[in-house]
Amino acid sequence: MSSAVTRLSYRYKVPLSLSVVIIITAxxxxxxLGWQAYRDLRxxxxxxxxxxxxxxxxxxxxxxxxDEVWSAYETIMAPLEGVEDGALPQKTITVLxxxxxxxxxxxxxxxxxxxxxxxxxxxxxxxxxxxxTQTPHSPEQFExxxxxxxxxAVPILADDGTHLGTVxxxxxxxLFLPNFYASLKRVIVSTLSVLLVLVPLGWSIGRRMAVPLTxxxxxxxxxxxxxxxxxxxxxxxxxxxxxxxGRQFERMLDELEEKQNxxxxxxxxxxxxxxxxxTAGIAHEINNPLGGMINTINTFKHHQNPDPxxxxxxxxxxxxxxxQIRDTVAALLVEARMESHALSPxxxxxxxxxxxxxxxxxxxxxxxxxxxxxxxxLPSTPVRQILINLLLNAVQAAGQSGxxxxxxxxxxxxxxLDIRNDGETIPPAVLEHLFEPFSFPGESRxxxxxxxxxxxxxxxxxxxxxxxxxxxxxFIVKLPLPENV
Amino acid sequence: xxxxxxxxxxxxAASEGRRRALRQAAGLLLAGLAAPVRAQxxxxxxxxxxxAVILNxxxxxxxxxxxxxxxxxRRPVAFVHRNSYREITELLLGDKLDFAWVxxxxxxxxxxxxxxxxxxxxxxxxxxxxxxxxxxxxxxxxSFADLKxxxxxxxxxxxxxxxxxxxxxxxxxxxxxxxxFQKSFFTYAHGKVVAAVAKGIAHGxxxxxxxxxxxxxRNPELTRRTRIAAKSDExxxxxxxxxxxxxxxxxRGMQRVLTGMPDNxxxxxxxxxxxxxxxxxxxxxxxxxxxxxLAYVSTRQxxxx
Numbered sequence: 078m079s080s081a082v083t084r085l086s087y088r089y090k091v092p093l094s095l096s097v098v099i100i101i102t103a104x105x106x107x108x109x110l111g112w113q114a115y116r117d118l119r120x121x122x123x124x125x126x127x128x129x130x131x132x133x134x135x136x137x138x139x140x141x142x143x144d145e146v147w148s149a150y151e152t153i154m155a156p157l158e159g160v161e162d163g164a165l166p167q168k169t170i171t172v173l174x175x176x177x178x179x180x181x182x183x184x185x186x187x188x189x190x191x192x193x194x195x196x197x198x199x200x201x202x203x204x205x206x207x208x209x210t211q212t213p214h215s216p217e218q219f220e221x222x223x224x225x226x227x228x229x230a231v232p233i234l235a236d237d238g239t240h241l242g243t244v245x246x247x248x249x250x251x252l253f254l255p256n257f258y259a260s261l262k263r264v265i266v267s268t269l270s271v272l273l274v275l276v277p278l279g280w281s282i283g284r285r286m287a288v289p290l291t292x293x294x295x296x297x298x299x300x301x302x303x304x305x306x307x308x309x310x311x312x313x314x315x316x317x318x319x320x321x322x323g324r325q326f327e328r329m330l331d332e333l334e335e336k337q338n339x340x341x342x343x344x345x346x347x348x349x350x351x352x353x354x355x356t357a358g359i360a361h362e363i364n365n366p367l368g369g370m371i372n373t374i375n376t377f378k379h380h381q382n383p384d385p386x387x388x389x390x391x392x393x394x395x396x397x398x399x400x401q402i403r404d405t406v407a408a409l410l411v412e413a414r415m416e417s418h419a420l421s422p423x424x425x426x427x428x429x430x431x432x433x434x435x436x437x438x439x440x441x442x443x444x445x446x447x448x449x450x451x452x453x454x455l456p457s458t459p460v461r462q463i464l465i466n467l468l469l470n471a472v473q474a475a476g477q478s479g480x481x482x483x484x485x486x487x488x489x490x491x492x493x494l495d496i497r498n499d500g501e502t503i504p505p506a507v508l509e510h511l512f513e514p515f516s517f518p519g520e521s522r523x524x525x526x527x528x529x530x531x532x533x534x535x536x537x538x539x540x541x542x543x544x545x546x547x548x549x550x551x552f553i554v555k556l557p558l559p560e561n562v
Numbered sequence: 563x564x565x566x567x568x569x570x571x572x573x574x575a576a577s578e579g580r581r582r583a584l585r586q587a588a589g590l591l592l593a594g595l596a597a598p599v600r601a602q603x604x605x606x607x608x609x610x611x612x613x614a615v616i617l618n619x620x621x622x623x624x625x626x627x628x629x630x631x632x633x634x635x636r637r638p639v640a641f642v643h644r645n646s647y648r649e650i651t652e653l654l655l656g657d658k659l660d661f662a663w664v665x666x667x668x669x670x671x672x673x674x675x676x677x678x679x680x681x682x683x684x685x686x687x688x689x690x691x692x693x694x695x696x697x698x699x700x701x702x703x704x705s706f707a708d709l710k711x712x713x714x715x716x717x718x719x720x721x722x723x724x725x726x727x728x729x730x731x732x733x734x735x736x737x738x739x740x741x742x743f744q745k746s747f748f749t750y751a752h753g754k755v756v757a758a759v760a761k762g763i764a765h766g767x768x769x770x771x772x773x774x775x776x777x778x779x780r781n782p783e784l785t786r787r788t789r790i791a792a793k794s795d796e797x798x799x800x801x802x803x804x805x806x807x808x809x810x811x812x813x814r815g816m817q818r819v820l821t822g823m824p825d826n827x828x829x830x831x832x833x834x835x836x837x838x839x840x841x842x843x844x845x846x847x848x849x850x851x852x853x854x855x856l857a858y859v860s861t862r863q864x865x866x867x
Binding site: 144145150181185186190191 | 713715745747754761764
C-alpha cells in the first residue's frame with residue numbers, strides 16, 4: 078500500500094486525495110442525515126402514538142367507567158381502519174384496566190381479553206411492572222421496545238386523577254422503515270448528484286495543483302539533455318512553495334553551469350600542468366646525456382690531433398649518450414609488440430622465476446595464485462611486461478620481509494591480473510598522477526615503469542585500476558580476450 | 563336492527579351514548595326533516611322511528627324508503643333514527659312518533675301503549691330465531707354450557723333474540739346466566755355481536771338469526787368467521803307498531819302501503835334490500851312466545867333492564 082502510494086504521481090495523488098476527501102465528507106454527511114431521518118421518523122411515530130394515546134385515553138374514559146367493552150373496541154378500532162395487517166400487526170391498540178389486565182384489544186389473539194399483560198409474552202412482564210408502578214402516579218406517557226415494536230403507554234385518568242387504566246399502543250418498526258428507506262434513498266441520490274459535480278471539480282482542481290510540480294519534475298529529469306532555456310520555459314512562477322522550488326531550481330541550474338565552467342578550467346589547467354611536468358621530465362632526461370655529450374665534444378675539440386684512443390672514447394661516450402636519449406624516447410613511445418605468441422602458463426612460470434631473485438633477496442613473501450591452465454589468445458610479450466613491471470614495483474614497495482600477492486584468473490571473458498603489496502600506502506595526491514611519466518624524479522627506472530604499463534594496457538584495450546588504503550596497495554588489470562578466437 | 567332500550571339512565575356513559583347516537587343520526591335527521599317539504603303531499607309529516615338497521619348504507623336506504631312511502635301515502639315521511647329502542651319507545655309513548663319498528667320484547671312489555679301495525683315476513687313467515695354463535699375457529703362448542711368461563715357478547719339488553727332468549731335458554735338448561743361467563747357485554751347491535759365474535763373480542767354471542775343470515779349474504783367474510791352453535795325456537799318477528807293515539811285512517815293507510823310493497827317494483831326492491839318478503843297484518847298471539855319466556859325469565863332472575 079505505502080509503496081503504491083509513494084509510487085503514484087502527484088498528478089493523480091492530489092486529485093485523488095481531493096476526491097477521497099470529498100467522498101468521505103459526502104458519505105459522513107449522508108450518514109448523519111440518514112441517522113437524523115431515522116430519529117425524526119421514529120420520533121414522529123412515537124409522537125403520533127402519544128397523541129393518539131392521549132386522545133384515546135380521553136375517549137375511552139366512559140367506556141372504561143361503565144365497563145362497555147364493545148364501545149371501547151369501536152373507539153380503538155376507529156384509528157386502525159384501513160391498516161393492513163400481515164403476520165405481525167403493524168399497529169395494535171390495547172386497553173388495560175387499573176390492574177393491568179387486558180380490557181379490550183384491537184388484536185385479541187395477541188392480547189386476549191382478561192389476560193394480565195404480564196402473561197402476554199416475554200418482555201411484557203417488565204412492561205407490566207413499569208406500567209403498574211409508573212402510570213398510576215404519572216400522567217406522562219412513556220415508550221418502550223419489545224422485539225421489533227415500539228410501545229407507547231398512556232394512562233387513562235378520571236377527572237379526579239384516579240387511575241382507571243392504560244392505553245397501550247404498539248407500532249411495528251416496519252411502519253416507518255419504508256419511509257426511512259425512502260428518506261435514505263433521497264439522501265443517497267442527492268449525495269450522489271452532489272458527488273457527480275464535486276468529484277470532477279475536485280479532480281480538475283487537483284490536476285491543476287499538481288501541474289507545476291510535474292513540470293518541475295520533468296524539467297529536473299531533463300537536466301543535461303535539454304538546453305537551459307527550454308528547461309525553465311514552462312516553470313510555474315508563483316510565490317508559494319512550488320514557485321520557490323522553481324526559483325531554487327533555476328539558481329541550482331546557474332550554480333551547476335558555473336561549476337561546470339570551473340571544472341573545465343581546472344581540467345585545462347591540470348592538463349597544462351601535466352604537460353609542464355612531462356616536458357620538464359623529458360628535458361631533464363635528455364639534458365643529462367646532452368650535457369655529457371657537449372662536454373665530451375668540447376674536450377675533444379681541445380685535443381690537437383687526437384689519437385684514435387681519445388676519438389674512440391669520445392665516440393663511445395657520444396654513442397652511450399645518444400643511446401640513453403634513444404632509450405628515453407623509446408620508453409616514451411611505448412609500442413607493444415603484438416606479433417608474439419599466445420600467453421601460456423609457461424610464460425607465467427617464467428615471470429615467477431624472473432622475480433624470484435628479487436623476492437629472495439628482499440625476503441618478501443610471495444603469494445602466487447594462477448588459475449591459468451591453458452594458453453589464452455593474448456600476446457605474451459606485453460602481458461609479461463605488464464606483469465613484470467607490476468611485480469617488481471610491488472616487491473620494491475613491499476620492502477624488507479613484506480608480502481606480495483599475485484593472482485591471475487579469467488573472469489567473464491577477461492584476464493584479470495591482481496597484484497597487491499602491503500607496503501607503504503600511496504598518498505592520494507601521488508595516486509592521482511601515478512601513471513604520468515617522470516612524475517617521481519629520482520625513482521628507479523626514471524618513473525617510466527607505470528607509464529609504460531599504462532600504455533600497454535591501453536593498447537590491449539584493457540583497464541588498469543589502482544587502490545591504496547589500509548596498508549594494501551593493489552593494482553588490478555583487466556584485459557579483454559579477443560572475441561573472434 | 564330492532565333493539566330495545568338502553569339502561570343507565572344517568573352517568574357519563576348515557577350522555578356518551580346519546581352523543582354517539584346524535585352523531586350517527588344527525589345527517590339522517592336533517593335529510594329526513596328537510597326532504598318532505600316537497601309540494602304535492604299535504605298534511606303533517608309522518609314520523610317513523612327506527613334503530614340501527616343491519617345495512618351498511620342505511621342512510622341512503624331509509625332515504626329511499628321514505629321517498630317510496632311519501633309517493634304512496636302522498637304525505638311527507640321522515641324516519642327518526644335512534645340508537646336504542648328505549649329512546650324510540652319513549653318517543654312513541656310521548657306521541658313524538660307516529661310509527662316505529664321495534665323488537666318483540668319491548669312490544670310485549672309496552673303492549674298497552676303500542677298498536678301492532680304490521681309484521682315483516684322473513685322467508686314467507688313472520689318468525690325468526692335467535693342464534694348462539696361462536697368463532698369458526700372453535701369447532702366444538704354447541705351450547706351455552708360449552709362457553710362456561712368465556713367472554714360473551716349480547717346485542718342489547720332490550721333485545722329478544724340478543725338477550726331475552728339466551729337468558730331463557732340458559733335458565734332452562736339449569737345455568738346461571740350471571741355466573742356462567744367470565745365476562746359479558748352488550749354491543750347494542752346484532753351486526754356488532756357478529757363482529758365481536760368474528761374478531762375474537764368475545765368467544766360467543768347471541769344474535770338475531772335473520773340478521774346473521776342477511777349478513778351472510780351481504781358480508782359473507784364476516785359471518786364466515788363465525789359458526790352457528792345452536793338455534794333457538796321460533797319467535798314473532800320484530801314488528802312495526804303505531805302509537806295508540808294514531809288516527810285510524812292514517813293507520814290503515816300505512817298498513818296498506820306496507821302490505822302492498824311486494825306488488826310494486828320499487829317496493830320489491832326495498833324489500834330485497836331488507837332481505838324480507840313483505841309485511842303481513844299481525845296477530846297478537848304471534849308474540850305469545852316472547853311473553854311466555856319473559857314471564858319465565860323474570861320469575862327466576864332480575865333482568866338487566
